[in-house]
Amino acid sequence: MDGWEFLDKYNKLDKDIQSGIIVVMLTTSDNPETKARAMSWSSVIDYIAKPLTKEIMEIINNKYLKL
Numbered sequence: 001m002d003g004w005e006f007l008d009k010y011n012k013l014d015k016d017i018q019s020g021i022i023v024v025m026l027t028t029s030d031n032p033e034t035k036a037r038a039m040s041w042s043s044v045i046d047y048i049a050k051p052l053t054k055e056i057m058e059i060i061n062n063k064y065l066k067l
Contacts, residue, residue, distance in 0.1 A: 003027065007041050018043065022064050026052055 001009075003025055010023065024046045025038045035047045045064065048056060 003038070007043065011041070011043055024048060024060060024064070026050060 007023070010018070022045050023041075023043045025044050026048050027034070027038070028050050029035075030049045038044050038047045046060070048060070
């Protein structure tokens with residue numbers, strides 16, 4: 001399953017199940033069109049290009065999870 005298939009399945013879940021879950025798309029693509037496509041999904045709150053580093057994970061935690 002790729003990210004697009006995941007988003008399609010995820011968005012079909014009951015909204016109660018989706019509540020409290022954040023979706024950050026982690027990708028190898030830095031293509032602006034791909035980013036725009038990802039961000040067009042209401043469930044996607046951020047789009048981050050790999051590699052995922054400790055510093056980027058800390059930013060995600062501080063921005064969205066308040067850990």
